[in-house]
């Protein structure tokens with residue numbers, strides 16, 4: 001007879017296994033966040049990020065991306081479940097763990113009256129490590145005047161400053177909430193290059209939310225789709241392109257194709273003129289289209305629309 005493990009048991013069993021293998025940067029177990037009148041914004045999420053992974057988090061407005069990032073970082077207490085960062089409870093970080101974390105919130109509550117340079121000096125005092133050369137390089141490359149008050153910087157400059165602040169102490173885990181929303185295309189490209197460098201140089205684990213799919217398409221990030229409080233799908237982009245197909249045709253044909261090719265149905269719309277299912281097949285094992293069955297690969301935007309409806 002098997003027994004379902006309670007979340008607490010599962011979390012501690014997982015913690016033991018993590019300790020044996022080296023704890024991952026992020027491990028969420030049975031995570032649940034409810035808001036008044038809105039239960040299940042995060043709905044029993046089990047998720048982990050591997051060291052050095054760079055994950056783009058996608059989801060519609062209100063899907064819960066900010067809530068998820070805040071909860072993963074221990075800034076918001078979940079109604080159920082647990083988050084561990086490098087094996088430590090996210091809600092009880094010690095100074096050493098704090099120094100390993102970097103966060104760029106969606107609306108940076110930067111100190112408006114501080115001059116940009118003073119703000120960085122202030123944050124510098126909190127961290128055992130601070131890369132002055134990186135800060136100087138980014139401040140001049142990104143054109144942020146050090147002597148201007150933060151409140152007088154443009155939105156894009158404030159966002160850049162927030163990114164500089166988060167990169168300066170060389171965190172091992174970096175979470176960014178729509179970090180490029182106010183950046184121009186050149187700034188976005190430069191930011192992405194910086195992220196990639198950070199990962200290549202230091203093996204930083206990065207999780208960032210974004211709505212700008214074209215940026216993701218340019219870099220081979222791992223993509224995670226948040227929908228209905230869970231990660232509906234996560235894979236590197238090339239794997240998504242190779243393995244995920246939209247099938248359209250009569251339900252019987254769709255089921256037959258899934259059965260014959262061992263597909264995993266990710267979403268299905270059976271109503272309407274032509275039912276269509278989004279299905280993941282092992283590489284090289286996709287059904288072929290015929291007169292009764294349409295079978296097509298999707299670009300990131302179409303995949304987003306199908307998965308996050």
Ligand SMILES: Nc1ncnc2c1ncn2[C@@H]1O[C@H](COP(=O)(O)OP(=O)(O)OP(=O)(O)O)[C@@H](O)[C@H]1O
Pocket residue numbers: 035036038041059060061062063064065066067068
């Ligand atoms: N403090 C709060 N109190 C009540 N409801 C909240 C609170 N914060 C978020 N919510 C609700 O939880 C849901 C998820 O919000 P969240 O900001 O996490 O979404 P998001 O995916 O980051 O959205 P966006 O893409 O628009 O930034 C929304 O419906 C929002 O109204």
